[in-house]
Amino acid sequence: MLIVGVLMVTGCSPGTVSPIDADNSFWDKYFVAPLSDALDWFKEFLGNYGYSIIVLTIIIRFFLLPLTLKQMKSSKAMQKIQPEMQKLREKYKNDQQKMQQETMKLFQKHNVNPMAGCLPLLVQMPILIAFYQAIMRNEHIFEANFLWLELGSADPYYIFPLLAAVTTFLQSIVMGMGDNPQTRLFLWIMPIMIFVLAFNFPSALSVYWVISNLFTMVQYAILGDKFKAKKSEAPAK
Known part of the structure; x- marks a missing residue:
């Protein structure tokens, strides 16, 4: 759902990519154009737009x-109070108003803000969307080559679309989506969706997805234990 939302917001598809208009568009001038210029600069420094995409993805x-x-x-804070929330759902399943009141009391008791996890995502989205557009709308990238890829065309051997799908699946595992019944279905939906998109879009985007997924996997492998709610931390009866 998030990937589809991003693509809808960007308004980009393989046949409808518009040039960057820094003179008449606030969004292009302050978000897309600087990132596109950064891609050009790293290309001059590293000699290839593929390396430029990789380095700038990691920096972002x-x-x-x-x-x-x-x-x-x-x-993690939300996971710790899940057992108590589940009890409230069962206790007040026939009284939604009471359940909402008790849930808010639970949040206040544990000093948990359910919207705190959404705010960072909302801040990140404009940056990630702008970077996506900088890749898709940079005309020089579409004329460049990287490894066996023509960055402006889909991977003819399907290797990067498959890598994007596999790393998306592994990323979901590392993030613990398989442990939650409500998100387990996305373990399979997201990789399939990513593969279909990567198969149809320029391979420059596939390179971005693969590197971004690998970074997330390493990030969660290093920091995941620190923020992983343990069963022993669940509130005692």
Whole structure:
């Protein structure tokens, strides 16, 4: 759902990519154009747009790391009170108003803000969307090559679409989506969706997805235990 939302917001598809208009568009001038210029600069420094996409992806993810950590901290806080929330749902399943009141009291008791995890995501989205557009709308990238790829065309051997799908699946595992019955279905939906998109879109976007997924996996492998709610931490009866 998030990926589809991003693509709808960007308004980009393989046949409808518009040039960057920094003179007449506030969004292009202050968000897309600077990132596109950064891609050009790293290309001159590194000699290839593929390396440019990889390096700038990692830099952006490091820049967003404080927001990601805040998200992980909020997620851990919500996980810790899940047993109590489940009891409230069962106790007041026929009284939605009472359940909402008791849930708010529970949040206040444990000093948990359910919206705290959404705010970092909302801050990240404009940056990630702008970077996506900078890749898709940079005309020089569409004329460049990287490894066997023509960055402006889909991977003819389907290797990067498959890598994007596999790393999306592994990323979901690392993030613990398989442990939650409500998100377990996305373990399979998201990789399939990513593969279909990567198969139809320029391979430059596939490179971005693969590197971004790998960064997230390493990030959660290093920091995940710190923010993972343990069973022993669940509130005692």
